[in-house]
Amino acid sequence: xxxxxxxNGIALGSIYALTAxxxxxxxxxxxxxxxxxxxxxxxxxxxxxxxLTVLGLPLIPSFLLGMIGASIVGVLLAxxxxxxxxxxxxxNLLLCAIGAAIFLENFAMLVWGPETQSFPTxxxxxxxxxxxxxxxxxxxxxxxxSIALVLILTYIVKYTKLGRAMRCTSQxxxxxxxxxxxxxxxxxFTFMIGSSLGAAAGVLVGMYYKAAYPMMGFTAGLKAFVSxxxxxxxxxxxxxxxxxxxxxxxSLGAAYISSGYRDAIAFxxxxxxxxxxPSGILGKSVKEKV
Amino acid sequence: MLHVKELDVYxxxxxxxxxxxxxxxxxxxxTLIGGNGAGKTTTLRTISGLVTPKEGTIKxxxxxxxxxxxxxxxxxxxxxxxxxxxxxxELNVEENLMMGAYLRRDKQVIDEDLEYVYKIFPRLKERxxxxxxxxxxxxxxxxxxxxxxxxxxxxxxxxxxxxxxxxIIVEEIFECIKYLNDNGLTVLLVEQNANIALQxxxxxxxxxxGEIAFSGEAKSLLKDDRVRKAYLGEE
Numbered sequence: 357x358x359x360x361x362x363x364n365g366i367a368l369g370s371i372y373a374l375t376a377x378x379x380x381x382x383x384x385x386x387x388x389x390x391x392x393x394x395x396x397x398x399x400x401x402x403x404x405x406x407x408l409t410v411l412g413l414p415l416i417p418s419f420l421l422g423m424i425g426a427s428i429v430g431v432l433l434a435x436x437x438x439x440x441x442x443x444x445x446x447x448n449l450l451l452c453a454i455g456a457a458i459f460l461e462n463f464a465m466l467v468w469g470p471e472t473q474s475f476p477t478x479x480x481x482x483x484x485x486x487x488x489x490x491x492x493x494x495x496x497x498x499x500x501x502s503i504a505l506v507l508i509l510t511y512i513v514k515y516t517k518l519g520r521a522m523r524c525t526s527q528x529x530x531x532x533x534x535x536x537x538x539x540x541x542x543x544x545f546t547f548m549i550g551s552s553l554g555a556a557a558g559v560l561v562g563m564y565y566k567a568a569y570p571m572m573g574f575t576a577g578l579k580a581f582v583s584x585x586x587x588x589x590x591x592x593x594x595x596x597x598x599x600x601x602x603x604x605x606x607s608l609g610a611a612y613i614s615s616g617y618r619d620a621i622a623f624x625x626x627x628x629x630x631x632x633x634p635s636g637i638l639g640k641s642v643k644e645k646v
Numbered sequence: 647m648l649h650v651k652e653l654d655v656y657x658x659x660x661x662x663x664x665x666x667x668x669x670x671x672x673x674x675x676x677t678l679i680g681g682n683g684a685g686k687t688t689t690l691r692t693i694s695g696l697v698t699p700k701e702g703t704i705k706x707x708x709x710x711x712x713x714x715x716x717x718x719x720x721x722x723x724x725x726x727x728x729x730x731x732x733x734x735x736e737l738n739v740e741e742n743l744m745m746g747a748y749l750r751r752d753k754q755v756i757d758e759d760l761e762y763v764y765k766i767f768p769r770l771k772e773r774x775x776x777x778x779x780x781x782x783x784x785x786x787x788x789x790x791x792x793x794x795x796x797x798x799x800x801x802x803x804x805x806x807x808x809x810x811x812x813x814i815i816v817e818e819i820f821e822c823i824k825y826l827n828d829n830g831l832t833v834l835l836v837e838q839n840a841n842i843a844l845q846x847x848x849x850x851x852x853x854x855x856g857e858i859a860f861s862g863e864a865k866s867l868l869k870d871d872r873v874r875k876a877y878l879g880e881e
């Protein structure tokens with residue numbers, strides 16, 4: 357049973373990690389707690405579902421449709437909801453994010469209806485057992501897709517010009533401008549990448565639990581936030597680690613303590629981390645050199 | 647080369663610059679001196695396009711800099727070494743330098759310029775793989791200047807390069823500014839340390855509460871009573 361719960365936890369954790377990465381990237385660039393991120397994840401699931409059921413597309417194109425659709429929504433939000441208030445105090449930006457979240461939830465209810473929609477079963481879910489690990493096909497797919505996306509992201513951030521511009525912008529936006537970096541473009545690009553990763557997580561969850569509903573992003577967004585904070589907000593490897601820790605401890609906690617505490621466990625870990633290392637596991641405490 | 651005319655800048659309700667005008671001739675070192683909050687940094691930030699003025703014009707080689715966004719101003723060759731260095735602490739020395747060349751595509755010349763920077767600051771070469779944040783203050787200043795050189799400046803603007811550095815390092819930095827100027831680079835130097843700035847510069851402008859109080863040849867400003875009293879601490 358432990359091994360099964362562990363693979364459950366790893367699958368769940370990879371989904372949290374994907375969601376948390378988008379969250380932490382946006383925070384890293386514009387210091388915004390992007391409360392709309394959970395709803396982007398929901399939009400991803402619905403776009404993919406529409407691709408599968410309405411348009412009758414196969415799985416992979418639908419998956420991509422979810423990611424692309426949600427990243428367009430993310431960029432549009434950045435453009436029309438956030439960029440007008442970039443220069444205003446941060447609280448205005450936060451309020452815009454909350455407003456955008458309410459908008460997207462209601463938009464989804466209007467378009468796809470408020471009830472839970474079932475995701476078609478596309479993959480025969482078999483159980484494999486490797487070295488004592490028990491994992492299902494879907495869990496392996498979740499893990500594989502997450503690893504692949506994280507590798508692509510790491511490549512972009514580390515080795516491309518735009519990635520370097522992103523790192524500089526997140527360290528010091530003004531200095532980045534003085535290097536000739538078009539920081540607006542970097543911000544939109546960050547929303548695009550972050551949203552597509554969030555959407556991928558949304559589609560994977562839809563496939564895993566075979567359901568999508570307009571409020572599915574609410575808890576997911578909160579947990580992404582918690583994962584990002586646990587790992588050290590603004591830090592991409594930290595967000596992955598935070599997501600995995602959350603997923604595994606939630607699954608094990610649900611199995612060995614009580615499944616009623618499933619969601620509470622996330623926040624217990626958060627409180628514990630904030631008490632012990634407020635900047636998060638991989639977060640750096642800000643030190644100023646004068 | 648650069649003509650700043652009647653610049654008016656507000657920060658919220660605060661009138662930070664009140665009609666500042668000055669000119670920079672090609673090949674010269676021009677310095678803006680003045681106390682805290684006089685508007686020196688604001689002037690540089692406005693030239694770099696980080697602050698939008700309410701009124702006034704900034705012309706660089708007959709181009710209106712106010713019409714172009716900050717990232718394009720760098721491409722024009724107007725490059726700033728900001729106050730407090732602002733290097734990228736989580737990038738290593740060489741990556742920091744390469745960020746200066748972000749807009750450039752001439753890969754070969756970039757490599758030559760990198761060698762040029764390493765020649766001026768051998769210490770940066772020794773530490774090329776070290777993270778920017780682990781450098782000492784003086785090395786960070788060298789890195790910031792080196793990074794600006796990588797942007798191929800035609801006008802290099804330095805904001806308080808002496809700030810927080812030991813006198814011997816300040817001397818080293820100023821030697822380097824002189825060396826760059828001798829090689830044809832035009833420099834706009836903003837300093838609180840009036841003495842050292844005026845010794846190096848050709849022309850000086852004194853800013854007080856957002857206005858140019860007076861200006862003149864740097865050598866004659868050094869002997870000016872008003873400067874000696876207010877900025878050189880002499881009676």
